[in-house]
Amino acid sequence: MAGSSFVDYVKICCRSGAGGSGSAHFHRDKLTAKGGPDGGDGGRGGHIIIRGNAQHWTLLHLKYRKHVIAANGVGGSSALKTGAEGKDEYLDVPIGTIAKSDETGEILFEITHDGQEEIIMPGGRGGKGKHHFKSPTMQTPKFFQPGEPGGEEWMILELKLLADVGLVGFPNAGKSTLLSVVSAAKPEIADYPFTTIVPNLGIVSYRDGKSFVMADIPGIIEGAHAGKGLGARFLRHIERNSVLLFMIPADTNDLKKDYAILLNELKLHNPELLDKRRVVAITKSDLLDDELQKAMQKETPKDKMNDGTPVPVIFISSATNKGIVQLKDLLWDQMNEQSFLTR
Numbered sequence: 001m002a003g004s005s006f007v008d009y010v011k012i013c014c015r016s017g018a019g020g021s022g023s024a025h026f027h028r029d030k031l032t033a034k035g036g037p038d039g040g041d042g043g044r045g046g047h048i049i050i051r052g053n054a055q056h057w058t059l060l061h062l063k064y065r066k067h068v069i070a071a072n073g074v075g076g077s078s079a080l081k082t083g084a085e086g087k088d089e090y091l092d093v094p095i096g097t098i099a100k101s102d103e104t105g106e107i108l109f110e111i112t113h114d115g116q117e118e119i120i121m122p123g124g125r126g127g128k129g130k131h132h133f134k135s136p137t138m139q140t141p142k143f144f145q146p147g148e149p150g151g152e153e154w155m156i157l158e159l160k161l162l163a164d165v166g167l168v169g170f171p172n173a174g175k176s177t178l179l180s181v182v183s184a185a186k187p188e189i190a191d192y193p194f195t196t197i198v199p200n201l202g203i204v205s206y207r208d209g210k211s212f213v214m215a216d217i218p219g220i221i222e223g224a225h226a227g228k229g230l231g232a233r234f235l236r237h238i239e240r241n242s243v244l245l246f247m248i249p250a251d252t253n254d255l256k257k258d259y260a261i262l263l264n265e266l267k268l269h270n271p272e273l274l275d276k277r278r279v280v281a282i283t284k285s286d287l288l289d290d291e292l293q294k295a296m297q298k299e300t301p302k303d304k305m306n307d308g309t310p311v312p313v314i315f316i317s318s319a320t321n322k323g324i325v326q327l328k329d330l331l332w333d334q335m336n337e338q339s340f341l342t343r
Contacts, residue, residue, distance in 0.1 A: 007060040008159040008199070008237075011102055013067045014121040017045025017086030019147030020073035022127035026140070027078070037130035037141060038080050045123030045150045046070030046086030050099055050157070053092035054114040057201070059159055062091060070121075073147055076129045086123055096162045096240060102154035120155055124148035158236070161199055163215035165331050166241030168262055173247040174283035175216045176200065177318040182328065183214060199237050206328055212335060215241060235269045243277045243334045249284045250296065250315070259301040277334040278303070278311045281327060286317035 020042025027038040048070050068091065074083035097111045099120050109118045127145035134141055167175040183202025200216045217237050238244060244266075248258045259280060266273040280301055285293060293315055303311040312330055316323035 007058050007063045008161075010059045010062045010065075010157050012062065012065060012091075012155055012157065013152065014048045014155050015067070015069045015152040016048050016121040016123040016150035017070040017072040018150045019043070019045045019124035019126040020075040020083035020086075021146045022129035022132070022144040023076035023078065023081075024130050024144045025076075025078040026130070037134055038078055039129035039131060039144055040076030040079070040081040040083065041129050041132075042075045042126030042145075042147045043073035043083035043085040044126045045073045045147070047088045047119045047123045048121040049088055049090050050097070050109075050111060050118045050120050051090050051092050052095050052097070052111040052114050052116040054095055056092055056094040059093065059097070059157055062093070062157065070123060070150065072150070073123065073126050075147070076126070080129070080131060083126060085126075088123075090117075091120075091157075093157060094159055096160045098158045098160065100156050100158065102156050108155075121151050121153065124150045160240050161201060161215050161237040162213070163201060163237075163241050164212040164335055165204075165214045165243045165245055166238035167214065167216045167247055168238065168244050168266070169247035169283075170258065170262070171218075173249050174318055175247055178247070178281075178283070178316070179214055179216045181318045181321070182324060204328065206332055210332075212332070214245075235266070238266075239270060239273065241276065243279060243331055244273070245331065246278060246280045247283050248280065250282050250287055251284060255282065255296070255299050256301050259303070263303075275306055277337055278305060279327075279330055279334055280311055280313045281323075282313065282315045284317060284319075285315040286320045286322060288315070 022042050023039025025037070025039040026034070027036055048068055068089050070089045071086035073086045076083045093111055095111060095114060098107055099109055099118065100107045108120060111118065125148040127147045130141055130144045133143060167178065169175050179200060179202045182204045202214050203211050204214050205211050215237060246259060246262055248255055252258050263274070282296070282300065288296065300313045301311065305311060314323055314327055314330060316327050318324070
């Protein structure tokens, strides 16, 4: 996904259609000069509907569509004919999209599967025709019901990427390089901070034709939960990952401190993230000889997951493929463990 083509947040003004008015018509034909009321009901106004579409990976197609307007319903007519409904407006979105009110921030619904349809702004109901108000004591009612107005509100569509493994680390931790090595994804890679400014997805091939999806988000810095750096906006993308892969470069000054900062940022953003399975990868380990690696193993984070099992630590190098196969095995095991725990 190129940076210019990835959009994970849009704000759209949704205006649904008004309902058609009920008819005030009285029955008339060549044999009936003054018949009873036969005005039909008005048709409902068009809904605005959000629809899941697995072919979409981004909200780019909605970026410049600021106003969505559904058609009004048609008024009722004679012979008890109901007016036509206003045409519904459909907005196709990727799986993992959340819709919420811009005014209140309330989450309205979440799109979790292909073809799922949710009404984000219902159309107004059609009015009742005169015939509804006829009674034994009122054979010729003089009133009917107008259509209900449609709704209008600014709505937010927000995408949270669906991936099995989410990469967590500071800028220049080697996340994009790892993704480029284990998948066909081609993220931008350079030796300076914040090379990744949008999330990237890659499909990782595994044994026996199996595969899983890995997501790389912009690097996190201390204070990201409060809006610092580029990672804050994208922290929500790892909320849907089964496993979080913490990546800490071997040339850092303090492995345990870096891990603690990253873990704390996730906790402050959303404490539920700590319920996920975790793996720690010490990257750029091609810089280490055997003796230095053994010494660094004593300095690696000693953490436990919520079920009491130790958080596994592995040394890898994307440049030399050191530990990459073992990392895939480890991630696969943790994904299966997470699936078992959430059944």
